[in-house]
Amino acid sequence: MDKNDREVLLKVEHLCQYFGPTKAVDDVSFEIHKGEVLGLVGESGCGKTTTGRSIIGLYDITSGNIYFKGQRIGAGTMSYKNAIQEAREEKKNCQDAARIKELDEIISRNQKELKEAKGLKKKVDKKLITQIQMIFQDPIASLDPRMTVKEIIAEGLIIQGEKNKAVIDEKVLKMLDMVGLVPEHAGRYPHEFSGGQKQRVGVARAVIMEPELIIADEPVSALDVSIQAQVINLLNELREKLGLTLLFIAHDLSVVKYFSDRIGVMYFGHMVELAPSDELFLNPLHPYTRSLLSAIPLPDPEYERKRKRIVYNPLAEHDYSVDKPTFREVKPGHFVSCNQAEYEKYMKILR
């Protein structure tokens, strides 16, 4: 598919999310086109969940911009603050009048941006934000045990100001039907359901807001194998029926490969490779991606005995002491984080 014919639904630019000294997400950029599924993979603690939560606004982002349907819905302040500080430092020791003028301009521009970013939270269209919904990993912890299924599913609608009981009821029942539950389930409490059914409730809660983008944070990793397949099939059906766009976060690469159009690989807060899924599995370039792919277990004893896991050691693989890596496109749609020397090497491999 050609990415140019498609509307960009979500755009993440230089997203940084720091918690104190911990850089959970550091300079991550990507786009999600309408109707596609972008998979995010990486080991635990690599920042994939944090990325999802930052997009939906559960955290105030440190730096970077997030655009949804062309409108800015999240902005960080750190990059502006840093720019102002740098300019001020330079101004102190600067004698050149032209340069001082330039610096003043930089400061005032950044101050304006900073003010805008700070005020963004109040200005963002609340209705727009509800078009992004999230499905959480743990179906047990993410449902309030004291609410009935109907209350859980309808909560978002009520918060958005829907007062008509008949409309709410109708919508809830429609949702229950859509996710494969029956109307009798509406009055029950979460503990009366099995794991797969709970996750269906979680899906219904997200889908009732008629979202355009769903962030699914490990929606099947807590489920049994047979139930996993049910939920994956459900998400696939909904995707076709409603034309949903998904950011699919998971660590099970077989599931991600099956479900996603494009896959982004994250490592320690950085996006190291982003490519269409077939391309990624055919031509993995970044050493971390190779190591990740070599770790996938497959249900075949003979293959498993032959499989050798590739170990990734960033210190041994890269020499970034002089030339820092950037995110470059090595092939249309295939991005890798690399420096110039590595870029040339990758191009040679691709040829």
Added chain:
Amino acid sequence: MEKKLAVRGLTISFRTTNGRVHAVRNIDFDLMKGETLAIVGESGSGKSVTSKAILGILAGNAIIEGGEIIYDGKDLLKISEEDFHKIRGDKIAMIFQDPMSSLNPIVRIGKQLTEAMILKGKARQRENRHNFNTTLGHLNKAMIEAIAPHDSAKAAELTKMCKDFDHFESKHISLESAYNVAHEAALEASEEIEALNFELEKKGAKDIPYRTSQIAAYVKHSFHEYMVRDRKAEAEKLLEGISSLTNTKKFGDDLPALRERLVKLGEIENEALALEKPDFMAMGYCLTFGNEALPSLPVHDLNTYMEEKMNREFMDHFMECTEKAMQHAADVSNAEKEKAIEALRNGRHVFANEKLEHGACEAAIRPMEEAVEKTINKLDLIKDSLAYTFGPGMKADTKKYFDSIKKNEKERKRYAREKKRYDAKTAKGKTLDYVVVPAAITDLDMVQSDLVHQIDRLEEHFTDALAKRDQRDFHKEAQDMVEYLQHSASGAVNHVTKRLAKSRAIKLMSEVGIPEPRKRYTQYPFEFSGGMRQRIVIAIALAADPDILICDEPTTALDVTIQSQILELINDLKARRNLSIIFITHDLGVVANMADRIAVMYAGKIVEYGTSEEIFYHSAHPYTWALLSSMPDLDTKEALDAIPGTPPDMLYPPEGDAFAARNKYAMQIDFEQQPPMFKITDTHYAATWLLHPDAPKIDPPKVITDRIERMRKKNQGGVING
């Protein structure tokens, strides 16, 4: 292969307010030494309950309705809690599913790791000493009986020989453990130096002063007569140079100088590691009994000299005597077995009667038990578990039989009473929110047939053993015996100090993939991420060096790379320590590489079991097919074959095949009658009516056959991961 664990007819249910939940229903399996048995099934299939029963940690409301779990000649379902303390954690360890709840939140990681090592170290030392002494005692006694039954002078000579063995063996162990400490230190020094050098080269080294001081400590511990001796002075000088470099305040410019010294130091350690290891057993003998000092020869020649001397003066004779003693003990045991068979035959009719009598049963058990006890050969290294469990098993089952007569009566009355009350209320038109708990009636016929079966089985076992009596190789067994004695002796002498425990713990931590283990050693569990916590849990389970490791979904909470690492680690440990592993998971993909054999469980029953290849390539049960086809692999494009519905409610287990309701290949008989285990090959069994000769022939789903075909091509092409 040696059988490590045998589970027979295990049936467990849970008492709940709604009634009895039948969690495990009559399952059988064996675990061999050094193999991995995977138990695969969904949550609620009873796989975790089985593993908890093996470890004796079932919840209080669990009822063990029947069966046995035999380990090391004991039935784990019948031994006391006191005896279980010696097995749990030490011999059978467990890695739990949830790393959050299996660590103590207020104790440092280091303490939690070393706690078991230090405690078990002391207990194990005692146990090993006990084993060594009793086995040597039995051996001595057997020697006297075999060689000099009536010659007291010769007997005294033999006793002296055993004492001599004891004497020089302890010398051997103390020499060897000193060498091992030095060897280990040299190994660690060499590894650390290499790691630091590498990082210095890449300009990414941290904590240089601390790490060099650690290296210095290791190097100092590696000074030993047979490790670093000739270049000791040189190494000391290098260490001084390094410490003077790192102690200066403005450190950072002299990295090349530091590296140069480290490289040299690494050379010294590597050279020491390449040296040949002296034969400490022979050395122990020569130092204890050789009247002259050791000749100064190169290690290789010294070994030959010492070995010759030891064999000439002592070992050959000792081995000969041991062989004779073991032969004698086996002969005695065989003679007793013949008598025991007679006794079993005599006693059997009492239990085969229509109705059992309490007094007669007890009277019949006594002579049988005595006869069987006499057949136990104390010098057998592989214990005869059937003979050991016979007496207690018979007594327990007899007690169960006679207790149940009264209990059944009571239960029936209670049920009738409650049912009457319930029916009266419902007749009035009330809808009640409770159900009557069905009567828990023990099947007396089953208990009785169990009793008879125990007798028959033992008789068969004895007849078997007698038939094979001429095939035993006593020369080999004598060697095994000496090896066993040496092993116990080393266990008794080597004790675990805090320092040793710490260094072992840190090694374990880096083995399970925890970065900066020295820093992590003093942290609390809340400072670790989920994956890291699971690694700690695995490290703790391994700390006590167990025989059998039960892994209950150990990688479910981990991501792919870590999962792969942990699986590799478990495989590696299995090979190195000859561990037997029970691996419980719901993910068939994970076990393809791990398992030697796989048992698929559904609704408390094993529905199929076989070797890994048989399950993946020739599976026969529809549930196994469903499991295999419901997960996507890297080439899946079409919609997944999800299993419809949910597992059955185990309060009321279905009449026929439990999977019938979700099975698209189900036949009428599946809903009516439970299928037996059909044999496919010697190792492959499946419980499905599809294997009945009258059943229609159904091929496995296309998804599976396609995948097998595709993978076969891939394997032949040798292309892995593009």
